[in-house]
Amino acid sequence: MMSTTPRPRLRSPGRLVRVGLTTGGVLAAVAATLFAVAPDKLSPAAESSSVEARFIGLAGKCVDVAAANSADGTAVQLFDCNGTDAQRVSKRGDGTLRVFDKCLDVVDAGTDAGTAIQLWNCNGGPNQQWVVTEALDIVNPAADKCLDVRDGNSANGTRLQIWTCTGAAQQKWTAEAVGGARRGAGAPAAPRTGFVVSEAQFDAMFPGRNSFYTYKGLTEALSAFPGIATTGDDIVRKQEAAALLANVSHETGGMTEIVEGNTANYPDYCDVSQSYGCPAGQDAYFGRGPVQLSWNYNYKAAGDALGIDLLNNPWLVQNDATVAWKAGLWFWSTRSGPGTLTPHDAMVNQAGFGQTIRSINGAVECDGKKRAEVQSRVDAYQRFTQILGVAPGGNLSC
Known part of the structure; x- marks a missing residue:
């Protein structure tokens, strides 16, 4: 039943600008405030405002929270864009990027190239701050490094990390507007209905x-x-x-x-x-x-x-x-x-x-x-x- 070895299975940030929108520019009115102003100069209104988008990168795949899990420490990865809340990223006026109202977080506040990204309770730390450059890099200023797809691997499940900004395709992101109502903060993805097998x-x-x-x-x-x-x-x-x-x-x-x-x-x-x-x-x-x-x-x-x-x-x-x-x-x-x-x-x-x-x-x-x-x-x-x-x-x- 099992196969022979190896068995396959089984058995430098620039001026902040608005992220490019790939569908219709419907975020333009608020994105100009959120993406063009440095976090330390935001007004109170901007602090509480948010824009929701899917961030699309290498091979047209999305920033995704593994298994739609809202728990602290959940891996942030690359995955086929699928429209689920696990890929609904909220760009907040406080400089954070959030999914299920938790922050994209550099593990252990690391600054070394290769440090992984996880989901974590928002705490105001510098490892949860992200800005977007004119070149559409997403940068963590504390580490002065870019959001990066590990090893340039476009396979589903590849972990996201920070890495020295190189301008490579694995560090380029655009945002696609997300519409519709959003479930309560921290709610897990709802079970899918309509499976073709009853x-x-x-x-x-x-x-x-x-x-x-x-x-x-x-x-x-x-x-x-x-x-x-x-x-x-x-x-x-x-x-x-x-x-x-x-x-x-x-x-x-x-x-x-x-x-x-x-x-x-x-x-x-x-x-x-x-x-x-x-x-x-x-x-x-x-x-x-x-x-x-x-x-x-x-x-x-x-x-x-x-x-x-x-x-x-x-x-x-x-x-x-x-x-x-x-x-x-x-x-x-x-x-x-x-x-x-x-x-x-x-x-x-x-x-x-x-x-x-x-x-x-x-x-x-x-x-x-x-x-x-x-x-x-x-x-x-x-x-x-x-x-x-x-x-x-x-x-x-x-």
């Missing part, structure tokens, strides 16, 4: 499932990944949902298993070449949850993206159903494994169900290696598309 259909797919895997848990976790099973027409959305659940069914024995059964494999999932090692123990990174997430580097990457310390506490994936589903959906949305597409992109771009198998466990199963394993996934996918009343499409195998 609860009755879910029950039909998994009649003997473990109570750990609830329909509510899945739909609530999906709210943090709004692109899954919502992209494309009705056929594509249902095909993606069926593909996701078919792979989950195979990985978990029809949602009956939470952790990998073969304990002999457990010590194999520690890649000691990683600088952070395996702090939870060499045998702690075995397969868990809907996609049987495994390997220390996957726990590290998933935890960073979700704002949860899974490297030191991988057991959360087997003890907390919400974390388990989010870890699985993170993999589905962001990792291509030995394939060339993430499973999400494979279905949205109609590359076929077989490409999702390749991304998840292709190094072990595809190209004739384990035909029965591949067929098990295909059979589940065809059964689930039938339940959803949609054709499975082509390219089912890998």
Whole structure:
């Protein structure tokens, strides 16, 4: 079931100016006050005013709060723009940038290049001050460094940091106006409604499932990944949902298993070449949850993206159903494994169900290696598309 090493998955600030608006300039009236005046010269009215926008940077992706989590210490990252409140940034007259009414904060008030950005309770510290230059850099004056996408990596979940201002694309940001009412400060993202799989259909797919895997848990976790099973027409959305659940069914024995059964494999999932090692123990990174997430580097990457310390506490994936589903959906949305597409992109771009198998466990199963394993996934996918009343499409195998 598990692949050979490496296993892919599983088992200088200038004059302050108004940020460019990419849609219509509807913020112009107040932005002139907020973005063109230094924080120490603001009037009381400006102190209490705010403008809401999505900040769009590298590869057209947005400043995002991991997993729509409003807790102190949540990672601030780059992610596909999706219109959720986790990407609704309030530019305040006091020089702060806020999401869920908490501040974008330089961790531990650091000034070194590479210091990460997190969400934190606003406290007036210099590490929570941001200004915008004519070149559309977003600068923390205390460090004299720019908001930067780590390593210039445009993958979803890449952490934001401060770095010496270089003018590189990974430090350029524009703002897109956000309209509509906003929920109360600190409110978590609402569960997504309208999942293309009804609860009755879910029950039909998994009649003997473990109570750990609830329909509510899945739909609530999906709210943090709004692109899954919502992209494309009705056929594509249902095909993606069926593909996701078919792979989950195979990985978990029809949602009956939470952790990998073969304990002999457990010590194999520690890649000691990683600088952070395996702090939870060499045998702690075995397969868990809907996609049987495994390997220390996957726990590290998933935890960073979700704002949860899974490297030191991988057991959360087997003890907390919400974390388990989010870890699985993170993999589905962001990792291509030995394939060339993430499973999400494979279905949205109609590359076929077989490409999702390749991304998840292709190094072990595809190209004739384990035909029965591949067929098990295909059979589940065809059964689930039938339940959803949609054709499975082509390219089912890998």
